[in-house]
Structures are given as structure tokens and as C-alpha cells.
Amino acid sequence: MSPNSILSFFLWHIAMLAGGPYRRTLTQAAGAQWAVLKPDIGIAAMHMQLLNNDRVVIFDRTDFGRSNISLPNGKCRVDPNDTALKTDCTAHSVEYDVASNSIRPLMVLTDVWCSSGALMPDGRLIQTGGFNDGDHVVRIYHPCNGNGNCDWEEIQSGLIQRRWYATNQILPDGRQIIIGGRRQFNYEFYPKTSSAKKAYNLPFLVQTSDPKVENNLYPFVFLNVDGNLFIFANNRAILFDYINDVVVKTYPQIPDSNPRCYPSTGSAVLLPLKDLQGPLIEAEVLVCGGAPKGAYTSARSGNFLEALKTCGRIKITDPSPQWVMESMPLPRVMGDMLLLPNGNVLIINGGSAGTAGWEYGRNPVLNPVIYKPDNLIESRFETQNPSTIPRMYHSTAILLRDGRILVGGSNPHIYYNFTGVLFPTELSLESFSPSYLDSEFADLRPKIVQPVSQTKLGYGQQIAVWFTVTGTVNGNMLSVTMVAPSFNTHSFSMNQRLLVLGGGNVTTLGESTYEVRVITPGSGNFAPSGSSDRAATIGGGGGGEGGGCDDQRRRQDCDDRAEATISSFPHFSFSLSFSFSSICFRP
Numbered sequence: 001m002s003p004n005s006i007l008s009f010f011l012w013h014i015a016m017l018a019g020g021p022y023r024r025t026l027t028q029a030a031g032a033q034w035a036v037l038k039p040d041i042g043i044a045a046m047h048m049q050l051l052n053n054d055r056v057v058i059f060d061r062t063d064f065g066r067s068n069i070s071l072p073n074g075k076c077r078v079d080p081n082d083t084a085l086k087t088d089c090t091a092h093s094v095e096y097d098v099a100s101n102s103i104r105p106l107m108v109l110t111d112v113w114c115s116s117g118a119l120m121p122d123g124r125l126i127q128t129g130g131f132n133d134g135d136h137v138v139r140i141y142h143p144c145n146g147n148g149n150c151d152w153e154e155i156q157s158g159l160i161q162r163r164w165y166a167t168n169q170i171l172p173d174g175r176q177i178i179i180g181g182r183r184q185f186n187y188e189f190y191p192k193t194s195s196a197k198k199a200y201n202l203p204f205l206v207q208t209s210d211p212k213v214e215n216n217l218y219p220f221v222f223l224n225v226d227g228n229l230f231i232f233a234n235n236r237a238i239l240f241d242y243i244n245d246v247v248v249k250t251y252p253q254i255p256d257s258n259p260r261c262y263p264s265t266g267s268a269v270l271l272p273l274k275d276l277q278g279p280l281i282e283a284e285v286l287v288c289g290g291a292p293k294g295a296y297t298s299a300r301s302g303n304f305l306e307a308l309k310t311c312g313r314i315k316i317t318d319p320s321p322q323w324v325m326e327s328m329p330l331p332r333v334m335g336d337m338l339l340l341p342n343g344n345v346l347i348i349n350g351g352s353a354g355t356a357g358w359e360y361g362r363n364p365v366l367n368p369v370i371y372k373p374d375n376l377i378e379s380r381f382e383t384q385n386p387s388t389i390p391r392m393y394h395s396t397a398i399l400l401r402d403g404r405i406l407v408g409g410s411n412p413h414i415y416y417n418f419t420g421v422l423f424p425t426e427l428s429l430e431s432f433s434p435s436y437l438d439s440e441f442a443d444l445r446p447k448i449v450q451p452v453s454q455t456k457l458g459y460g461q462q463i464a465v466w467f468t469v470t471g472t473v474n475g476n477m478l479s480v481t482m483v484a485p486s487f488n489t490h491s492f493s494m495n496q497r498l499l500v501l502g503g504g505n506v507t508t509l510g511e512s513t514y515e516v517r518v519i520t521p522g523s524g525n526f527a528p529s530g531s532s533d534r535a536a537t538i539g540g541g542g543g544g545e546g547g548g549c550d551d552q553r554r555r556q557d558c559d560d561r562a563e564a565t566i567s568s569f570p571h572f573s574f575s576l577s578f579s580f581s582s583i584c585f586r587p
């Protein structure tokens with residue numbers, strides 16, 4: 001990789017475990033707080049992606065009928081193919097500005113329902129497929145700042161095959177692969193290149209499709225550290241070399257053989273990648289929840305089976321990998337799994353009975369659960385304070401730059417139905433603040449001073465991170481992490497990954513000011529989205545069109561708004577740590 005290769009779209013955090021006099025006890029579910037950010041954003045947040053300018057693109061589907069937010073300037077969409085409303089003057093996509101907590105309606109022309117997406121190295125969101133007239137469409141959203149009016153652009157025949165319930169993964173060279181979708185047992189790339197311009201068969205998707213039920217849609221895809229793709233569908237996985245189009249490894253079936261993919265929807269994460277400078281870098285995947293075999297057919301006849309209570313964890317880099325099963329405190333289907341800045345996993349949203357699909361979920365699970373990957377096996381889960389709002393089918397959750405979780409959506413109905421139904425269509429946006437955000441820990445809150453916005457970074461480069469903290473720093477307990485913002489829909493966060501860059505060697509620069517040196521990841525296999533000819537930044541603003549930090553006021557917003565976060569550090573569930581991102585991460 002050239003030293004100019006870029007590392008973009010990562011949120012940076014410093015996590016610090018409070019030590020010595022600052023060690024405090026974290027009690028069960030301490031502090032975690034819920035807040036309603038917006039009671040009504042006009043649409044049901046079915047798909048969400050955080051952009052590099054701290055805005056979130058949200059969309060549901062064009063054929064829900066009239067939403068609760070109008071298109072601007074009297075615009076209307078006229079679509080004879082729309083199944084609900086041929087002339088629709090309401091929006092089905094919005095942009096949420098985190099800093100101002102405001103919503104701006106956007107216009108999609110064709111149906112984006114149950115689609116997929118990923119960011120490009122230049123910050124554009126590429127959304128692929130959907131339903132009906134939208135199933136071959138690629139839509140591009142180019143972030144703009146200030147009062148910009150950027151909106152969706154559509155490429156009508158952008159895809160070779162229709163993509164509905166597919167999964168996208170960003171590749172080390174910045175392209176993305178689009179895998180599967182309903183009745184699509186194949187994959188393709190975006191953008192196309194002369195050597196990869198068609199759709200390629202993937203028999204694994206035929207093998208894992210349960211007759212009439214599927215149970216393998218929205219497969220869980222992760223880029224492994226060796227550059228191959230780990231693809232989990234239904235109850236098993238392969239390691240796939242997409243360059244040579246060959247399966248290089250077949251993993252054992254998950255021991256109970258129950259399905260974990262749509263509509264028996266569980267969720268999955270690639271656990272934090274550590275020791276990135278070491279000789280042998282390990283990668284582990286955690287799959288949690290889902291619905292037992294037969295649950296979908298049962299739900300269709302009105303019998304809602306209890307969801308799965310299990311998680312399976314597997315070291316995907318192991319020569320003879322095995323699943324290790326664990327039990328969650330609560331059963332859960334349609335949960336979302338999110339990597340927190342401190343390396344813990346949040347499991348949030350969903351129900352404890354039934355399956356995904358219209359009207360098939362029951363018994364909302366209002367309590368999130370945190371999983372601490374480095375704790376001993378029987379002491380990894382911690383139940384969190386509950387929300388009051390059920391988030392069933394078509395709900396979403398993503399990590400924001402300031403450490404909060406943005407939670408939205410839930411619409412198990414074919415239309416927007418606000419009354420007279422079980423689990424009415426939910427238009428609100430909420431935030432969940434893990435206990436690391438509690439104000440009582442403000443004295444241990446690090447604030448990143450440098451690298452400043454627009455710093456250029458390469459792979460394998462040493463960087464000096466300066467930060468301030470008013471309390472006492474225990475350098476051995478400090479850790480710098482990078483988190484990639486994901487595209488979330490249907491309980492899966494595509495492209496989610498967290499890299500632990502390390503810490504430890506902290507030097508004092510002045511009063512309350514410290515430095516820690518870390519090495520950026522060595523290649524795009526760890527931090528995909530690189531593209532060798534583009535400017536790299538942490539923090540952003542550079543490169544013209546995308547930069548939200550180039551205006552001084554916005555930069556101020558970014559830095560000021562970057563509240564430190566505090567959390568229990570993976571190694572020490574009884575202690576507290578702080579994680580923080582004060583840098584705008586615009587490309």
C-alpha cells in the first residue's frame with residue numbers, strides 16, 4: 001500500500017480505564033440513559049448510515065403511502081409503478097443533523113425498501129437495490145454541509161441483478177461487493193471494473209436457503225484480516241476469496257443448527273481487532289439471537305415461538321475453528337449488535353418471540369444488553385436500563401461520533417399505521433447513552449487535541465495523539481480505537497468494525513495534557529475504504545465537497561460537541577473507562 005493510502009470514515013476514540021484513586025465501581029446497568037431526540041421525523045427509520053459530516057441518512061420505502069413529512073417546495077413523486085400511492089408529495093428519506101438535532105426531507109424516486117448500502121472512500125453513500133422499480137437501481141448520496149441541498153441521485157440500471165435483502169461489504173481497494181438478496185444466489189461489485197463487471201454465482205446461498213422460508217437473507221459478511229470474506233448465512237459460514245471466486249474454508253454449522261438470518265433474524269459482529277502490529281492477528285465473530293427453526297411458519301399461523309437466547313462465538317482465523325455457545329440474559333429476535341468505542345458489544349432492539357416479517361414479531365425486548373468480550377465466559381453480559389418504546393421489525397440503531405447510540409424505526413405493517421394495530425408505526429428517534437457517558441465521570445473525560453481535523457494519514461504510520469483530561473491518567477489503562485460507521489438495516493450493521501490501536505505509552509506534555517503514540521493499521525484488510533489516490537484525513541474537511549469542518553463555526557461545533565464517553569473497559573467490568581472522539585472525521 002502506498003503511504004498515501006487513506007484511512008477514512010473511522011470514528012476515533014480514546015478509551016481510558018480509570019485506575020488508582022479514580023477506580024470506581026460500576027453497578028449493574030448503572031447510568032445508561034434513554035432520551036427522545038425527535039418524537040417525529042416523518043418516516044420510519046428502516047435504514048440508517050452516519051456520514052462523514054455528522055449527518056445521518058435515513059430512509060424507509062416509497063410504497064408505504066403518505067408519510068408524515070412533505071417533500072420540499074411542493075415537489076411530488078409521480079410513479080405509476082408505486083404499489084401504494086401513484087402521486088406522493090411526502091418524503092421517504094430524510095437527513096438527520098446530529099449537531100442541530102434537525103431533519104431535512106430528501107427525495108427518492110424509486111423504491112428503496114429492504115435495500116443495502118456502504119460508504120465510498122470519498123464519503124458518498126452508495127445505496128443498492130430495493131423493491132419493484134427500485135430493485136436494480138444504485139442511488140448515490142453525496143454529503144453536503146451548511147445549508148446544502150444535496151439529495152439522492154439515481155442510476156437506473158446500476159445493478160446487474162435485482163438486490164433486495166442483500167448485504168454490502170467495503171473491500172480493501174474501496175469498492176464494495178453486494179452479496180445475495182431474495183432469489184439471488186450470486187454477487188456483484190460496485191463500481192464495476194473491466195475485470196469484474198458481471199454477477200458471479202455463489203452456490204453457498206442456494207445451499208443455505210430453507211425452502212419457502214429462506215433464513216439466509218441479509219447474510220452477515222465481514223472482511224477477514226487475511227483479505228477474504230467471512231460469509232454467514234442461515235446457520236453456517238464460509239471463508240470466501242472473492243478475487244478468485246473460490247471458497248477457501250467451510251466453517252462448522254452452529255451447534256444447535258437454528259437459523260440466524262432473515263426472517264429468523266439474529267445479528268452479528270466482528271469483535272474488535274487488536275494487536276494489529278503483531279505477527280498473528282486474530283479475528284472473531286459473534287452471532288446472537290434469532291428464531292428457532294420453524295418459527296416463521298409458526299408465526300404465519302399465529303403461534304409465536306420464543307426467540308433464541310444463544311450467542312455463538314467463533315475464531316474465524318483459527319485453523320480448526322469451533323463455535324463456543326453462550327447464553328444471553330434475554331431471548332431476542334431482530335436485535336441489533338453494535339460495537340461500542342470501548343470494545344464492548346451492545347445488543348439492542350427487537351422482540352422475544354416470533355420472527356421478522358409483517359406482523360410476525362411479539363414481546364418487545366426493551367432492555368439492551370452489553371456483552372464484554374474479554375470477560376470470563378459466564379460474566380460477559382450486563383442488562384441495561386430499558387426504553388419505553390418497542391423497536392420491532394424495521395427498527396435501527398447506529399453509533400454516533402459522540403458515543404451515543406441513535407435508535408429509530410419500527411414498522412411491522414405494510415402501511416404507516418399509527419392506531420388500531422399492535423406496535424404502531426414508530427416515527428421517533430431516540431438516543432441510548434451507555435453508562436460511560438454519565439456526567440459524574442467528567443473529570444476523567446479525555447478530549448483529543450490532535451491530530452486535528454484534516455490531518456492526512458497513511459497505513460502503518462505512527463501518530464501522536466494529544467489529549468487533555470482533568471483527572472489523573474493511568475497510561476496503562478488508556479486505549480485508542482477507531483470505529484467504522486456502519487449501514488444498519490434489518491438487524492445487521494454492514495461494514496461495522498473496530499480497531500484497537502493500543503495505548504499504554506502515555507507521556508505528559510503539560511498540565512492536564514498528554515500524548516499517546518499509536519500506529520495506524522497496516523493495510524486495507526484491517527481498515528478498508530482506502531483508495532491510493534485520495535487525500536486521507538482524520539477529522540476532515542479536506543477535499544472540497546465533503547468537508548463540514550472547513551467552516552470555522554462547524555469545526556467549533558464538532559470539537560465542542562464531542563462529549564467524552566465513559567464505559568466499563570472490556571478487561572475490567574468492575575471499573576470505569578472513558579472513550580472520546582473529539583475529532584470530526586470528515587474525509
Ligand SMILES: *[C@@H]1O[C@H](CO)[C@@H](O)[C@H](O)[C@H]1NC(C)=O
Pocket residue numbers: 039040068418427
Ligand atoms: C404527524 O405530524 C403531525 C403534524 O406535524 C403531528 O401532529 C403528528 O403527531 C404526527 N404523527 C405522528 C405519528 O408522529
Ligand SMILES: *[C@@H]1O[C@H](CO)[C@@H](O)[C@H](O)[C@H]1NC(C)=O
Pocket residue numbers: 079080081133
Ligand atoms: C414501471 O415499471 C415498468 C416495468 O418494470 C418499467 O418498464 C417502467 O419504466 C416503469 N415506469 C416508471 C415510470 O418507472
Ligand SMILES: *[C@@H]1O[C@H](CO)[C@@H](O)[C@H](O)[C@H]1NC(C)=O
Pocket residue numbers: 065415416417419420421
Ligand atoms: C393501515 O393503514 C392503511 C393505509 O392508511 C389502511 O388502509 C389500513 O386500514 C390500516 N390498517 C389498520 C389495521 O388500521
Ligand SMILES: *[C@@H]1O[C@H](CO)[C@@H](O)[C@H](O)[C@H]1NC(C)=O
Pocket residue numbers: 505507517
Ligand atoms: C514512549 O514514548 C516516548 C515519547 O514519544 C518515546 O521516546 C519512547 O521510546 C516510547 N517508549 C516505548 C516503549 O514505546
